[in-house]
Amino acid sequence: MTINQAERAYRAWPILTKRAADGRTITYGELGTLLGVHHRALRYVLGLIQDYCLEEKLPPLTILIVNQSGKPGTGFIAYDVDKFEEGEALVRSYNWNAIPNPFAFASDGTTYEEIVTELAGNPSSAADIMRMVKTRGIAQSLFRDALLMAYQYRCAFTDISFPSVLEACHIVPWATCKPEERLDVRNGLLLNSVHHKLFDEGLVTVTKDYRVWYFDPELKDGPYTEYDLLLSAKLHGKVMKMPVPSSMRPAHAYLDRSHQLHEWQSHLPK
Known part of the structure; x- marks a missing residue:
């Protein structure tokens, strides 16, 4: 039980x-x-x-x-x-x-695990769950756990599997998302903390054919250490790890908005 x-x-x-x-x-x-x-x-x-x-x-x-x-x-x-x-x-x-009980979503017996499983398998449930959860802290925890499940506890870029360094990265940032988009797994990537930061700063992205794309593949912005290269230019063009099921892949609509936000359009393959 x-x-x-x-x-x-x-x-x-x-x-x-x-x-x-x-x-x-x-x-x-x-x-x-x-x-x-x-x-x-x-x-x-x-x-x-x-x-x-x-x-x-x-x-x-x-x-x-x-x-x-x-x-x-x-x-x-x-x-x-x-x-x-x-x-x-x-x-x-x-x-x-002044703070409503942040765990009110469980008052009827609904379990945290049930919500995570629903998010990881049914993106259309994201809006209803966000209305039920309401609080940002719980929502972000649910979002991360759903991404952990969808990506099978492995970083989408590097295959790192240490849970403590795996983070939920929003493709379209939380602050600019509609409420119904904030828990949509298709608006997320499971990334290690380094690549999460690089993604948020617009230094790395994902193309529409799901390849990792680094802003400086020709190393003009160096110097780079060997470890820098492993985490950046040497990943450039490689296919990211896909979530399971495939319907949880990053949605093109979210990728488009991220590319516009960070002005990637002229730097991506046609």
């Missing part, structure tokens, strides 16, 4: 925000009892909440869950634990009532 961690996060959120308003911490044991979860399993729930706060640049809400020493456990990375009082003060003073 799949455990719905997002639904647990949905129930944990108001408990933690109420503690923040009351200026109180809560132990792992207390929270586990309230959720009906063994306290050792809370790390999965708290990981979702912590990631959301980090993505949205919110105060570190999970700093309120403490062990017997009165400090957060080892999974807490959202703030310097040596400045615990400072982080706790930020959490206590924040108006959490």
Whole structure:
């Protein structure tokens, strides 16, 4: 049976925000009892909440869950634990009532994994899911996980498979997307962090026949180190790794808009 961690996060959120308003911490044991979860399993729930706060640049809400020493456990990375009082003060003073529960999409039992699977296989669902999820932090997490699934956990340019360095790259940037385009896997590439940055800066792109295209294949903008070349000019013209199923390939309409944004038109093959 799949455990719905997002639904647990949905129930944990108001408990933690109420503690923040009351200026109180809560132990792992207390929270586990309230959720009906063994306290050792809370790390999965708290990981979702912590990631959301980090993505949205919110105060570190999970700093309120403490062990017997009165400090957060080892999974807490959202703030310097040596400045615990400072982080706790930020959490206590924040108006959490202004934020809708970011895990409300799971209130009816819908699992995070079900949404990811739907996004990775059915691009037409992106608009409905975006309306359901609403918050940017959760949406971007879903988008990345859907791309991980579609690209089988491998970078589209290099075949790198270290999950910690694989990122969701929007072809048409989030800021200029329509809401229904922000979770469309066809508007994304799974890239390592280096190529994500190069793509966002317009130094590398993807052609309509799905080849990697670098802005300086003739090396006029050097000097380049050998590792620079491996990550740039030596990839030029190579076919990118395709997602599965093939219907999840980058859509030409998104590529066109990206090419226009970065003025690639005169530099691409006809």
